[in-house]
Amino acid sequence: KDKSAASKDSTPEGAAKRRGAGAETPKQQLLDIIGNMKVEVTYRKKLQQLKATEKKQAMNKLEGPDSEGSVPRGNTEDTQGGKPLNPELVKAASAVASSLPRNKKQTESELLAQLRRHEETTDKQKKGGTINIRNVISEMTVKRQSPAQRGARISSHISLHLDEDGQRERPKRSSALSMDSRRSLKVGKRLNIFTKASTEPEHALKTASSPTIWDLEFAKEVAAVTAQPPRNGFEEMIQWTKEGILWEYPIDNEVGMDDGAEFHEHIFLEEHLKGFPKEGPIRHFMELVVCGLSKNPYLSVKQKIEHIEWFQKYFEEKKELLQEI
Amino acid sequence: MAAAALCWALRAARQVLPSPCPRQVRSYYVDWRMLRDVKRRKMAYEYADERLRINAIRKNSILPKELQEAADKEIAALPRDSCPVRIRNRCVLTSRPRGVKRRWRLSRIVFRHFADHAQMSGVQRAMW
Numbered sequence: 001k002d003k004s005a006a007s008k009d010s011t012p013e014g015a016a017k018r019r020g021a022g023a024e025t026p027k028q029q030l031l032d033i034i035g036n037m038k039v040e041v042t043y044r045k046k047l048q049q050l051k052a053t054e055k056k057q058a059m060n061k062l063e064g065p066d067s068e069g070s071v072p073r074g075n076t077e078d079t080q081g082g083k084p085l086n087p088e089l090v091k092a093a094s095a096v097a098s099s100l101p102r103n104k105k106q107t108e109s110e111l112l113a114q115l116r117r118h119e120e121t122t123d124k125q126k127k128g129g130t131i132n133i134r135n136v137i138s139e140m141t142v143k144r145q146s147p148a149q150r151g152a153r154i155s156s157h158i159s160l161h162l163d164e165d166g167q168r169e170r171p172k173r174s175s176a177l178s179m180d181s182r183r184s185l186k187v188g189k190r191l192n193i194f195t196k197a198s199t200e201p202e203h204a205l206k207t208a209s210s211p212t213i214w215d216l217e218f219a220k221e222v223a224a225v226t227a228q229p230p231r232n233g234f235e236e237m238i239q240w241t242k243e244g245i246l247w248e249y250p251i252d253n254e255v256g257m258d259d260g261a262e263f264h265e266h267i268f269l270e271e272h273l274k275g276f277p278k279e280g281p282i283r284h285f286m287e288l289v290v291c292g293l294s295k296n297p298y299l300s301v302k303q304k305i306e307h308i309e310w311f312q313k314y315f316e317e318k319k320e321l322l323q324e325i
Numbered sequence: 326m327a328a329a330a331l332c333w334a335l336r337a338a339r340q341v342l343p344s345p346c347p348r349q350v351r352s353y354y355v356d357w358r359m360l361r362d363v364k365r366r367k368m369a370y371e372y373a374d375e376r377l378r379i380n381a382i383r384k385n386s387i388l389p390k391e392l393q394e395a396a397d398k399e400i401a402a403l404p405r406d407s408c409p410v411r412i413r414n415r416c417v418l419t420s421r422p423r424g425v426k427r428r429w430r431l432s433r434i435v436f437r438h439f440a441d442h443a444q445m446s447g448v449q450r451a452m453w
Contacts (some may be wrong), residue, residue, distance in 0.1 A: 281388050281389060284387050285382075285385065285387050288385075289381070307374075310374075310375075310378055318392060318395060321392065322392070324391075325389050325391055
């Protein structure tokens with residue numbers, strides 16, 4: 001507990017600085033998760049079942065040094081000794097929990113605890129606190145080994161002739177070694193003698209929140225293997241449509257254009273003329289510009305506003321010139 | 326027809342299509358003049374908005390003349406390759422600058438070659 005308190009005191013500024021950078025990616029990842037909800041429902045359920053069972057074990061075992069990540073503290077509030085969670089993240093977590101069919105309170109608390117742990121482990125890893133990393137790793141490997149290893153295992157099964165490529169060697173080597181010794185290599189505390197910030201925490205961190213590079217590679221491999229050349233003209237046309245070479249029929253004339261803005265946003269553009277002087281030739285000119293823009297069906301509202309703003313900037317720059325006149 | 330021409334154009338435009346079946350992909354432009362034309366098109370696309378706006382200031386009778394002269398100087402200061410007038414519609418396959426039909430983006434010789442081999446959809450020899 002002293003060690004954790006000391007690390008907490010040393011990292012409040014670091015945490016505050018990295019709050020901006022670190023909070024973006026979890027938020028992004030959460031939003032991605034919310035977006036991919038339908039696809040990954042079973043995986044999420046499994047993960048949470050795993051987490052539910054492991055959490056109880058973890059609570060009993062690692063009470064002392066890992067008190068920051070334990071559930072009872074997590075259930076109380078969102079702010080915690082100098083490391084408050086982003087309120088947007090909390091909202092996103094509650095949205096995710098409410099959209100899941102299971103126990104909402106529990107899922108929400110688990111998500112928040114996971115988020116907190118994620119941020120703390122990133123901070124700790126950056127600071128280089130070996131002891132806490134060790135605990136986190138030991139806890140993480142017990143939980144998340146199977147999903148992380150699953151991709152590596154399957155990709156090693158489908159190993160196409162990619163040995164020459166230096167990228168494939170890493171997971172193959174590590175997965176082969178670990179599978180040979182039946183999980184005896186990865187389990188247990190790391191001494192961190194040879195590698196400083198090993199890829200283990202990043203590996204474990206990224207599995208739940210975003211697909212790892214290896215997962216993406218695996219997906220690409222699978223797609224390359226399963227996608228056979230087209231057997232007939234129809235399949236060729238389907239492939240071309242997917243790639244974007246062929247348009248979709250029946251032809252939609254407004255494919256890239258519809259941005260969902262109402263007609264009044266396109267036509268009534270006088271509100272954007274507030275930065276200009278009320279009288280004079282410039283106002284006359286800008287009114288003509290706005291009239292022309294309102295009749296233009298090809299530009300989006302954003303582009304029209306940008307157009308007007310460009311003129312505003314231009315006339316601002318030319319102010320001295322205009323004063324002389 | 327537009328699809329086939331577009332297909333050819335894409336291949337000539339150095340895009341590697343992400344498909345597993347081995348298709349012939351051309352990864353170079355036909356010659357340097359075609360490359361320079363491509364660069365000019367890209368620049369013209371980048372500067373199109375600015376040029377339009379500065380020209381709007383120049384070509385009207387409401388704003389004071391000093392402003393229009395300042396806009397003249399500004400547009401002259403833009404890079405030379407950004408003006409659309411320098412773009413030449415070359416043949417997509419042979420980079421021929423003359424005798425290019427706009428609808429197919431092909432020169433007359435290539436067009437005739439494909440049409441005679443019945444590879445142009447809906448194109449027939451005229452006889453009346």
